[in-house]
Amino acid sequence: MKIETKLIQAGYNPKNGDPRVLPIYQSTTYAYDSSAHLGDLFDLKAEGHIYSRISNPTLAFVEEKLAKAEGGVGAMLTSSGQSATLLAILNICSSGDHILSSNSIYGGTINLLSHTLKKFGIEVTYINQDDDISKLEKHIRPNTKLIFAETISNPALTVLDIEKFAKFASKNNLPLFVDNTFATPYLCRPFEHGADVVIHSTSKYLDGHATVLGGAIVDSGKFDWTKFSEFTTKDESYHGIIYAKDFKDAPFITKARVQLMRDAGAMMSPLSAFLLNLGIETLHVRMQRHCENALQVAKYLDNHKKIVKVNYPNLKNNAYYDLCKKYCPEGGSGVISFLLDGKKDDCIKFMDKLKLAKIVVHVADLRTCVLHPASTTHRQLSESQLIDAGIQPNLIRFSVGLENVLDIIEDLEQALDF
Numbered sequence: 001m002k003i004e005t006k007l008i009q010a011g012y013n014p015k016n017g018d019p020r021v022l023p024i025y026q027s028t029t030y031a032y033d034s035s036a037h038l039g040d041l042f043d044l045k046a047e048g049h050i051y052s053r054i055s056n057p058t059l060a061f062v063e064e065k066l067a068k069a070e071g072g073v074g075a076m077l078t079s080s081g082q083s084a085t086l087l088a089i090l091n092i093c094s095s096g097d098h099i100l101s102s103n104s105i106y107g108g109t110i111n112l113l114s115h116t117l118k119k120f121g122i123e124v125t126y127i128n129q130d131d132d133i134s135k136l137e138k139h140i141r142p143n144t145k146l147i148f149a150e151t152i153s154n155p156a157l158t159v160l161d162i163e164k165f166a167k168f169a170s171k172n173n174l175p176l177f178v179d180n181t182f183a184t185p186y187l188c189r190p191f192e193h194g195a196d197v198v199i200h201s202t203s204k205y206l207d208g209h210a211t212v213l214g215g216a217i218v219d220s221g222k223f224d225w226t227k228f229s230e231f232t233t234k235d236e237s238y239h240g241i242i243y244a245k246d247f248k249d250a251p252f253i254t255k256a257r258v259q260l261m262r263d264a265g266a267m268m269s270p271l272s273a274f275l276l277n278l279g280i281e282t283l284h285v286r287m288q289r290h291c292e293n294a295l296q297v298a299k300y301l302d303n304h305k306k307i308v309k310v311n312y313p314n315l316k317n318n319a320y321y322d323l324c325k326k327y328c329p330e331g332g333s334g335v336i337s338f339l340l341d342g343k344k345d346d347c348i349k350f351m352d353k354l355k356l357a358k359i360v361v362h363v364a365d366l367r368t369c370v371l372h373p374a375s376t377t378h379r380q381l382s383e384s385q386l387i388d389a390g391i392q393p394n395l396i397r398f399s400v401g402l403e404n405v406l407d408i409i410e411d412l413e414q415a416l417d418f
């Protein structure tokens, strides 16, 4: 199946007389006829649902769809993008370990890596993703466990050279984790370029309607996890199973579920999974229009005298244009950022004048919205961290929705006249 078909048809496959549409299994628990059967489920000898903190049928169908859309072997939905990143990292890192991350990533992820994981004894080094492998390699340590980056970064809109990073990672026997939130599996499938684990904030384009928070971890099934002792030694908390041996096909996602989700309980609710699935069913159609509208808005802003610079990877004058064409040939997604000719106060004046575009702490849904990162989402970052993350004080992030693009441009036109 092609990606568009998978987004609609993969996962839930009704049998004779079943509901055509994915049902919401709003149940915490599952009934069994014998204790022996339930015992086998606990031993992971039989497949089935035990308790909705670990798995649920509604979620399982959406997980299968996402895994197929990304071209992976398994997926796990989580309560948010943040919990997906946290659980994916904790699946292989513990106290004393080290992570290499691109410095061009989401501010919330920087908080998680720099502060919360530090309390767990996990250290992070930020790297410039545009550096050559020889330069990047200098940051690898004996205790480095993984490399982390975003396909199209939020909000700097850099595009990752996934193949370069995959080469860098595999040369050093490390897995490459890619947050594919902005690109979505419609525009880019990082596994096709050598990534090992994909992370999503499903709260963005996958849902697409700004209705449900969620996240996902997707396992490519390609990385050799036997290099990590967590996968080759007995899990005492799961009466001695060895993930790389007992779950050879998808050890990463199995461990994330039966060990970490069991303990953390950062589960998505069945109703959220149902709503997320509705979003995923139209992802390809929406992304096409997001990309078209964003390109037109980017071109308009690029020609406006009050705009110093427009960042949109699919603009010909953008530093990431070639990488965008390579990894996201269908378009550059729907988010633009730009530098207004002025100070922080001018940004606020301009934003307050917008009518159709609302000021919200969100991006990547069907309603055009706007945000000033330096005074909101990224206000915890120091001046130098802001610059590293590509965020100047006069930077505005503009998430182009699915309205008629002429209305979006008209709104910008009147707001820029301040």
Ligand SMILES: *Cc1c(COP(=O)(O)O)cnc(C)c1O
Pocket (backbone or CB within 6 Å): 080, 081, 082, 083, 106, 108, 109, 150, 153, 154, 179, 181, 182, 200, 201, 202, 203, 204, 213, 214, 215
């Ligand atoms: C929003 C976002 C996250 C965090 O996701 P939540 O669902 O808000 O927890 C992570 N990565 C990227 C790229 C994001 O845009």
